[in-house]
Amino acid sequence: MLSDARNPSALDPTALYRLRDGAYAADLVLAAVSKFDLFDWLVHHGPVPAVELCEAMGWAARPADVLLTLCAAHGLIERFVEADDLVAVSEFGRWHLSGDTSFDLRPYYGSLAERPGVAEFASVLRTDRPAAWASAAPNGAPGSDWSGRLSDPHFAAGITAAMDARGAFLAPTAAQVLRDLPIRRLLDIGGSSGIYAMALLEDRPDAAATVLERSPVDDAARTLLSSRGAGERIEVVTADMFADPWPHGCDTHLFSQVLHDWDAERVEQLLAASHKALAPGGLLIDLDAHVDGRRTGPLPVAEYSALLMHSTPGKCWSVDELAGIAARVGFVGVEVRPCAGDRSALVFTKAP
Structure with missing residues (x-):
């Protein structure tokens, strides 16, 4: 380093x-x-x-x-x-x-x-x-969409490596912005390599984490976490976040650049699942690139949203849109914490 x-x-x-x-x-x-x-x-x-x-x-x-x-x-x-x-x-x-x-x-x-x-x-x-990921296949070709290609171990390993490389700077800088939060048991939903969970645990020696990931991304996550000596504090649970039960007993849930991959219906499904599984008084963190409330920028986020719209069912959501969805499923309040790299952390609370 x-x-x-x-x-x-x-x-x-x-x-x-x-x-x-x-x-x-x-x-x-x-x-x-x-x-x-x-x-x-x-x-x-x-x-x-x-x-x-x-x-x-x-x-x-x-x-x-x-x-x-x-x-x-x-x-x-x-x-x-x-x-x-x-x-x-x-x-x-x-x-x-x-x-x-x-x-x-x-x-x-x-x-x-x-x-x-x-x-x-x-x-x-x-x-x-959505069109094919990276325009790599004709639009609509079987298995060419981003989500479908994740079932291919080679593609999944490449995407996991990409998200891990992006997180090398974003994860520790976000962890500093969130360092005051009382996290003891973290659930990192769709956590890819687990790099954000690692960063959040670094200054919390008594905390532990679980990364929830689908196969075969789960294997890539286990390999990376083990190679970094984090395998004992961070476990990887294999699950489909839309279809399978989530682990209970966690006081904090994290979506690190996950919600931008999905449409409004599935974003609400994920936030509702989080609310159901979280302990009372628990926190939900959405770390992502967010557009402003008037949906007129900022320009780097608007440009990133174009890529997401092209290749996934999602987009960069605004703080107001996500706050509205979170309120509908039972969360109270939203705190916005600016982070590095045009990202921000939204912190929601489940009522005690």
Whole structure:
């Protein structure tokens, strides 16, 4: 190790996270311009509620929400979620991406309309069905989706290694932000390599943790935890987090960049399962990249959300959206703690 991520002098890899996580964002804007002529349409029909825009364009709600967040973050539209999610083209968007001026860049964007990702996003916007992970197979090919490919041990090992590499900086920095929480028994749901559980236990010598993971990711987690000398304090339980019972008796549950992979129905299912299994007074932590309450940014999170929308049933959720779901299943309150790398930790409580 060249440096400890908890050291203030450690190099911050946030720019590299953003480079990777924003890989699909340009294709989504290209699709909006070249496949749907969004901004010129808004010049002639806006302002309009998002639901009416979706009807006119033939878009599903989830991918449209991600697109609108990205366009708002780039200053191409104005969005007012508090007023029926009203959408209007901005002066910047009108000036450069419509036929209303002599500075129309639509032909320039159209010259890249044949990029594979552009067609994939057009399909996702219309169908709400994720495209193949990393565009590695034709859209809709059997087993090409992210979740389906996790049953392949080779793919699962690669994804686990990827999440572990991302967590090398994010996990210890998040642990410092959460160091005051009274964690004694942690359940890390969908915890991948267990790197976040390890970080949270480092300054808690009397605490223990369980990582809940599906097969074959569970084997990759056991191998990594054992190689790091954490196998005795962190056990790995093999389970499908949607279908199998969760261990009881834990005072803290952790979702570390898990909820962004799932749609609203399954996010609510996971939060309800957490509420059921948590001890009274227990804590639920969601560590993730979250968009703002107005769903207009920040830009790095909006760009990351495009990647997630492309390849999973999820997106980057806003704090308000998750707080609403958590309240419906019985959690009280939400505390927002900013973390490194454009991430934040949301802390919910189960009533005593």
